[in-house]
Amino acid sequence: MSVNQITITPVFPWWLIILLLCLGLASALAQYRVIQDKVGKTRAFIISFLRFGAISLLVAFALNPSLVTKKEHKISPAIAILVDTSQSMAQSTSRDNVTRLDEAKALLTEGVSPLLRSLSEKYEVSIYGLADSLRPLETGDLARLEAGGNKGDLSEAVKVLSGNRSMAVVLSDGNLRWTESHGQQLPIITVPVGSPEAYRDILIKGIKAPALAFRDREGVIDATIRSYGYTDLTLPVLLKDSGKLLTAKNIRVQTTPGEVSTSLSFVPSEVGQKNLTISVPQQVGEDIVTNNQINLSIKVVRDKTRILMASGNPSMNYRFMRTALKSDPSIDLLSFVILRTPSDILNVRPHEQSLIPFPVETLFSKELTNFDLVIFDNFNYSFYLRPDYLESLRDFVKNGGGFAMIGGPNLFNEGRNGLSPIGDILPFRFAEKESYRRDSPIAVRLSHAGAKHPMMRLSDDFQEGDADHLRFWLAMPPLDGINLMEAKRSASVLVESADGIPWPILTVSEYGKGRILALATDYAWKWYMGMVAAGKGNQPYLRLVHRMVRWLTKDPSLDPVQITLPEIAASTGQEIDVRIQFHGEDPSKRSGSAVSFSVFNPEGVKTDSKLKPTPQPGEYLVSFLAEQAGVYRIKVETPISQVEESMVVAAPLENLDAAPDHDQLKKISASTGGKYLSQGDALLKEMEGYAQKVEKQFIEETRLPMWATPFVMAIILGLLSSEWYFRRRWGLI
């Protein structure tokens, strides 16, 4: 269709054009009056009219008249066909192993008149696969297309497509992410695949579990179980720790689809990373069985650090140590002080004294494992503890307990510690027959190993090799009594005497999974009051004691190596980055020092991993590909420590709710002004009908300036020529 019309676009103001026209008319009238007497009225009129006509046409050029031609065109709509390729599309639609994706492919490419071919003949059609991302496809790619990946984000896909597409056709089971947007312009036609009625599954839809649980305190995990295709069914929900059943609860599934929530409680008895599993047994006819189980990792920490302290007598050392331990609310202290020895004479009847028996048997044969740390303070253990109790203590350390031995005259006075069952675990031997010396004050200094040890950092300002750190320890008050000992080769001396022979004062070592500390003096309390006397307060001593406890109980915050796991849950096939941070000196930069990073898969086999430094000093990223579902262990070993963390990698279909959600498709099409088509409909006809509605039109407009045409110029010339001719003929020229 075309429309022609003349438009004017004046190049001068209207008043000027009218003025010019009036002047032209006036000149024509003037001419008429001048020549009418010579040639008569009729001839004068003809000549004046021709003159006026030529002037009028010339003035009319100022109106800039144009001839506009409009032509209407129609455009065939561009259609985007989106095929859902997320993992739920791999589910069978029926018992003959035809997947939902196969069904979608068949809809597009099979039949007498394949939908894709028919649409392509009339419209501009492009095909996309939608899962983790929107992926353009060629027609030939359809046959090879496989399902995999997470739910596709249709809202994002539509945003990308809406610029140059008129409509979108989505073939999906409805497991799509969709956020309704008011600015949504692209109409979506949804075509469902899969059958909600035929789908049967029981899955653990979600869990709510704490990231941290406290040892010996009840932890609760909430689990939501969803079912499709089952009614009136009683199911046990099981909570297991590395295959060992912790607890189970029955739930009742009554309707389909149905959802039931339950709480599972457990009391962890050990500190560390717990790899738990929540599962429901597989039912007959389930479409997916891997989603009947979910793995989770919970870190179990101490709510309190429980310390057993045995002191050989009331002393300043006991009181100040007790003050320091009690000042930390996370410490639960049980202490026993030997107030009188068998050789002391009690001059009153038992009910007049407050002494209680030292429950050695209970503590060292039954209750020992309930503690995290045992402290002997100037305690003659060989007198009070039978060898089998000492063996229990040795085993306690071997299995991860902490043990601190604080010196004094009551300790080691028999010089037999090497023969006792705890001789193996102690970090020292006696150097001389004289086991305790109290003659002249002994100054102390920080050793080379002590300067690097995290336990000794009594201020955040101190760094390794810091002269202030060394001076700080040299300024400590001298000790009035020390045990004379020799550190074992496996031990590290952190503080030593500064005068004469460097006697070890503070020595640490490891035995089995546990840690041991020996403080060879009963005068460490002078470090407390010495700092107070120097106006530095009691914080250095309190911090030393707290850090001793944290190191002995393997508190991760004191570990020089920290492993930070990714915050987002990992699943198979993903490249996982784990952050490793070294606090203090980076041991990987120490010459001759080996730092090893290892990643072990759920079968315990070491897997390939890459280590790369980050811009942060002392920080690295360990990357590995999680090929299997289960618990991966990340281990960092340095000459001074070994840290291990574990993380759960979810199975591909774990937690997958693959039930067809056709209601979601209806909602999507309704909210975009599109249409929900069922497979029974004549898809091509419906789509063509809809395509006509969204067919776009445009008008082509052509503009021709009239004054530029020779025809107009000829008229003007004709008028002027005719006037000249008549003037000559009638004798005016």
Added chain:
Amino acid sequence: MSLILIGGWILSRPNLSFGSLFPHFFFTQLKYSGGEWDPNPLFVQAIVEELEIRTSIDARKERRVIALSDPDLFFCPFLYMAGRYEFEPLTDHERDILRRFLTYGGFLFAEDTVGAKGFGFDRAFRREMEQVLPNYELKRLPPDHSVYQSFYLIGSLGGRQKVNPYLEGITVDDWTPVIYSQNDLSGAWSRDRYGKWVHECVPGGELQRKAAFKTGINIIVYSLTSDYKKDVIHHPFIKRRQNL
């Protein structure tokens, strides 16, 4: 000659104040200006003997005399102060030192050996405590305070005289850094070089003296163990014995 050299070496050490040895337990008596700072000079021998016989405490029969300005004060965590008469006010500097000492772990056992309430030493001591620890009150210690249970279960207090049936103290959180008596415990402990008691105990006689030793031992054990007897494990034992 060698003794002289050793002495010279010790004296030349930069931290002279830290240079002396400190046994586990010893009395350090505070010397102050005015009044009478040492009313019972012979009290140490008997109480320390008793302490060694009855308890496992490693004690010395030694009394050190110290002024508040002495840097060694902080290494003498059991500070003993006694007197009969009103003494001169402490200087601001001395009060600061005593405040720091008591706030950060030191212990003061003070005695009014006359027992005149509101007069003499009692008045001066209360005045000083108000200045040194103004936010805390010197008040009667409750019967379940750890000092009555630290070694003996004390029902009645001893002393040379029986002015108060209780001890007083200043408690900061769970710790009582100041304990005050007006019963002249040290008077009851005092024994001359021939082994005779210097003072009679009135009105209770030797039973009252015995109780004075028990009270003294409890105060010393308390100074070394703090509120140890408040630990939960002790409760049933102490309760059972108190009900006998």
